[in-house]
Amino acid sequence: MRCIPGNLTSAAALALALALGACATSQPESSGRASVGPRTGYFFVGGRYVEGKTGPLMERQMYVEFQLPAERTRPYPIVMIHGAAQTGSNFTGTPDGRKGWAEYFVEQGYAVYVVDQPSRGRSAYLESLGALTRFPASQIEQRFTAHEKFNLWPQAKLHTQWPGEGPNKGQRGDAIFDQFYASQVQYIGSNAVTQQLNRDAGAALLDKIGPAIIMTHSQSGAIGWPIADARPKLVKAIIAAEPSGPPFVNAVFGNEPARLWGVTDIPMTYEPPVSDPKQLAVVEQAAADGPNLEHCRLQGEPVRRMPTLTGIPILIVAAESSYHAMYDHCTSKYLAQAGVPNTFVRLEDAGIRGNGHMMMLEKNNLDIARLMAGWLDKNVR
Numbered sequence: 001m002r003c004i005p006g007n008l009t010s011a012a013a014l015a016l017a018l019a020l021g022a023c024a025t026s027q028p029e030s031s032g033r034a035s036v037g038p039r040t041g042y043f044f045v046g047g048r049y050v051e052g053k054t055g056p057l058m059e060r061q062m063y064v065e066f067q068l069p070a071e072r073t074r075p076y077p078i079v080m081i082h083g084a085a086q087t088g089s090n091f092t093g094t095p096d097g098r099k100g101w102a103e104y105f106v107e108q109g110y111a112v113y114v115v116d117q118p119s120r121g122r123s124a125y126l127e128s129l130g131a132l133t134r135f136p137a138s139q140i141e142q143r144f145t146a147h148e149k150f151n152l153w154p155q156a157k158l159h160t161q162w163p164g165e166g167p168n169k170g171q172r173g174d175a176i177f178d179q180f181y182a183s184q185v186q187y188i189g190s191n192a193v194t195q196q197l198n199r200d201a202g203a204a205l206l207d208k209i210g211p212a213i214i215m216t217h218s219q220s221g222a223i224g225w226p227i228a229d230a231r232p233k234l235v236k237a238i239i240a241a242e243p244s245g246p247p248f249v250n251a252v253f254g255n256e257p258a259r260l261w262g263v264t265d266i267p268m269t270y271e272p273p274v275s276d277p278k279q280l281a282v283v284e285q286a287a288a289d290g291p292n293l294e295h296c297r298l299q300g301e302p303v304r305r306m307p308t309l310t311g312i313p314i315l316i317v318a319a320e321s322s323y324h325a326m327y328d329h330c331t332s333k334y335l336a337q338a339g340v341p342n343t344f345v346r347l348e349d350a351g352i353r354g355n356g357h358m359m360m361l362e363k364n365n366l367d368i369a370r371l372m373a374g375w376l377d378k379n380v381r
Contacts, residue, residue: 038106039068045208046118046201050126059129062201063122065092065114067102073109076213076236076380079205080114081198083218083244085135085184087121088114090217094361095179096163101215101360104369113209117220118197119188130193132186137172140184143323144358145177146170152323153252154292159321160354161362180361191244191258192265195222199266202227206234213380215372217241218357221331222264229268229308237313237380239372242322242357246330248282248297252323262299262306262334270304270338280304289329296330298337305339313379314342315372319355343375 047061065088080091080102091114093100102112119125125132142150146169148159168174172181188194202223206212211234216224221243228235247262249255260277261268274280281300288295314335318328325346332344347355352367359368 038070039066041066044123046204050128052126057126058124059126060118060197060201061123062118062198062205063088063116064205067106067112067114069106069109069111071109072111074111076211077111077113077209078105078213078215079202079209080112080215081202081217081220081223082115082117083216083220085187086217087116087183087185089121089183090358090360094163094365095183096176098163099366101365101369104366105373108373110213113205113212115201115205117187117194117223118201121185125186125188129197130188130190133189134186135184137181140181141171141177144356145180147321147323147356153326155321155325156323157321158354159356161359161364162356163361163363180358191219191222194219195226195264195266198223199226199230203230206231210234211236213237213239213376215239215241216243217360219244221245222259225263225268225309226266228312229306232308232312235312237315237376239315239317239375240331241317241359241368242319242324242328243316243331245324246294246296246327247334251294251327262338263331268306269308271307272302272304274304292326294327294330296327296333298330298334303337306335307339309335309338309340312340314340315375315379316342316344317359317368317372318344318346319357319359320346320348320353321355322357322359324357343379345371345375347371 042063042065044061044063047058049056050059082088082090091100091102102114105112116123119129142152145162147156151157162170164170164174164176170177213236214224214227221240224238224240228238247259250258259265262280282297283300284297285295316328316332318324329344332342335342347368350371352364355362359365
């Protein structure tokens with residue numbers, strides 16, 4: 001069957017798109033008819049009414065934009081969840097006008113759902129959910145777009161892939177940088193609140209569309225794990241591009257306690273059960289796994305397992321010049337120790353060089369997408 005038959009009205013097509021759970025586990029069949037073009041649209045999930053000062057208001061809803069290929073050749077859609085200060089625009093294009101990951105994966109036959117996190121972008125915010133914060137342009141330059149000019153961590157000097165030319169590349173005054181910074185938005189400062197909102201909205205999305213592949217980046221790495229914890233049978237794979245980490249403590253820019261549940265700031269399912277994160281014994285490595293790497297914090301005895309994530313194919317990707325290059329291996333090691341096999345790939349080991357944290361926007365973004373697509377072909381049946 002076609003996920004969206006070509007002879008439907010726009011209203012009927014949208015209704016069928018919202019019921020794509022029926023399509024999620026079926027292969028399209030050849031009808032002999034001319035192929036219809038890709039279909040796009042949007043909907044919201046997860047909202048609830050609360051009483052505001054002026055009357056009832058909705059909160060916690062998540063905006064979901066879908067792109068459906070003319071012919072579905074992949075059984076499971078991909079849900080793309082952006083990171084801190086970002087919106088779904090990270091995946092729908094690049095600041096210099098090139099193809100984004102969403103379009104690439106649609107061309108490979110995947111249905112793609114791109115979200116704006118609750119209380120972010122096109123998902124309305126209410127003050128009762130917590131105070132907002134925002135990245136200054138200088139921080140974006142130093143960490144994401146021009147970090148080779150600041151060298152705040154050892155790998156930063158290897159950055160070559162941010163688009164643009166000239167002395168201001170990756171900085172204010174460069175047209176491409178200014179486009180990127182224009183896309184930055186306010187976001188809730190509490191990681192725990194953010195993860196709770198997205199876990200609930202992400203679960204509601206999977207309840208609507210059926211089994212799916214979850215793709216996360218940065219802050220949303222700590223969102224993908226709770227969504228899978230809440231709906232393990234509906235998550236068919238997780239691709240985590242530089243997920244929030246490392247376990248238990250911040251790194252590079254500070255050493256404050258963080259992610260006290262290992263990979264999240266909110267409760268996760270452990271076996272034996274954990275009712276308080278203090279029940280997780282934490283041990284720091286005596287020696288790092290290599291030069292310019294953080295000392296990982298893992299579980300001490302007794303090691304508790306994370307049973308809901310076991311059996312879900314997981315790919316964790318780290319870029320050569322990103323600050324995540326120092327510690328994403330710790331997230332991989334932590335999951336493996338907790339009984340969650342995963343594939344950890346440093347892009348330079350795959351011949352993809354010079355990337356920073358915003359890899360989906362950089363000059364070789366489609367090389368990275370092809371790596372991810374190849375992994376999905378081998379690991380998701």
